[in-house]
Amino acid sequence: MTAAEDDEEAAKRAAERRARRLLGGVSLVLGVAVVGAASIVLQVTAGERTARSNQQAPRVRADHVAPIAPPMPSKYVTYELSGDNGARNITYVGNELTVAQEMSAELPWSRTLEQLTPSSGYFSISAQNPAAGSLTCRIVVDGQVVSQKSTTVAKNVVTCSHSR
Template structure:
């Protein structure tokens, strides 16, 4: 049994889409993983900030030192557009990688990131069809990254480091 040229073309397109989707996912995970390693390595190289001398000489007077509150960052990852999103990959809490295979739009996830545990934020998603797909990262109410694509099968990536 032989395939017609149209059937062969459709089969080749399906194979190419599967390969492209897999490659996009692997690249997204690799980028997020590499950024995670770089941040963890460089975090250990930062010089510690010393206290001013006049603060270090204060008497104790049997008073427990005040523990400063742990600051946090609320990070919201957003996707919007016309045709949904595929292969969504984003940096979760403590620099973990989180993934979703597909989503209807609009889509968002809000995470509380304890400072300074993480200073890198990233999201990528594949546009399933022609039309717009926009990613956005909002940190404590302020947009820190926004990118768009209108090309089918393209991957859009937003990232930010502080």
């Protein structure tokens, strides 16, 4: 092979390499363009489907709507203890007829509970007087005193209760 043929062959190979690089670059650009176009088409058609589905939502007639239950009224129950020497063995009816207890407390003492109606409607508190002096229990339902009792005897238990 002559030098001219070698130069011609080298020029052909260089031209082929440039053509492959150019073709690869064009392919990459076309691939990105196709993916971008497909993404836009999907977004537009999804938006149209959403708009169509919103327009085709079934109509609900007013006579087919279930009535909404009115909110249930509540009762606020406050248990109170007052007196001279504190209280021991405090027991009261909590929410959902649970029994709550405290071993001892400084006075005055109170607990307010919200009870949904119709709950049991039974309220009760008892406490032991630790020493001679007064110990009074009260039950207040929605601002009205419904039960009140007192004792002055040491170790005596005072109990207030109410049913509606």
